[in-house]
Amino acid sequence: MKIQPAHVASPNRRTAREKRRAPRVLRQLLKLCLVAALPLILIPMLLPRRVSAKKLSGPETGEGPTARESLVVREKQMQDVVDTLKIRMSIPDTVVVSIVEHNQLVVSVERAKDSTTAFSLSIERNFLDGLTADEIAAVVAHELGHVWIFTHHPFLQTEELANQIAMQVVPRDTLTAVYDKVWKRVGRQGGLVYLPAEAGMPGARQSQ
Secondary structure (H helix, E strand, O other): OOOOOOOOOOHHHHHHHHHHHHHHHHHHHHHHHHHHHHHHHHHHHOOHHHHHHHHHHOHHHOOOHHHHHHHHHHHHHHHHHHHHHHHHOOOOOEEEEEEEOOOOOOEEEEEOOOOOOEEEEEEEHHHHHOOOHHHHHHHHHHHHHHHHHHHHOHHHOOHHHHHHHHOOOOOHHHHHHHHHHHHHHHOOOOOOOOOOOOOOOOOOOOOO
C-alpha cells in the first residue's frame, strides 16, 4: 500500500476545506452587496419632503388642474346668465363667454372670428371676482345691448343705447354700481351721461 506524503493534502481533505471556505466567501459577498446597496436604499428616504413640497405648490400657482376646473365652472355659470338674458332680450345670435387674465376694456364683446352670426364676450377674471350676482347680470345685459345694436343698427353703436337696451332687464342702479367698479378698475372716473333715465328700446322683453 502506497503512503501519501504528509505535506500533500488528499482530495478528500481539499474538498472539505473548500466546502468550509464557501460559506465564508458567500458571507463576504453578501456584506459587499449590502454595503453597495445601502446608499441606494437610504438616498430615496431623504427625498420625500422635497417631492411633497412640489406637489403642494402646484395649485397655488393658479395653473394646476383645480384652477382650470374652477375657471371652466365659472365660465359655465356666466354662459348660463348670457343664455337666459339673450332669451329675455330677444337676441338669437350665439354669444360665447370667455374669462381672461387681462382685458384692456375690463369687459367687452365683439364678433367672433370667421363668423357673422356669433359673438365673443370677454371679461377680466379679477374684475369678475368683485361683482355680485346682480352686477354680473347687469354687465352681461350691457354687453348684450351692444350685440343687439350690432344686429339691428350697427351704425348707432353707443354706450347710451346699449344701456337703454340693458335696462329692459336690469335696474339702472345696478348699472351705476357696475360703472363705479369699472372706473376703479381702470383708474379713472367717468360720467353717467350715457345712462338714460328710462328704458325704451323696442325688441326686448320687460323684466318682471
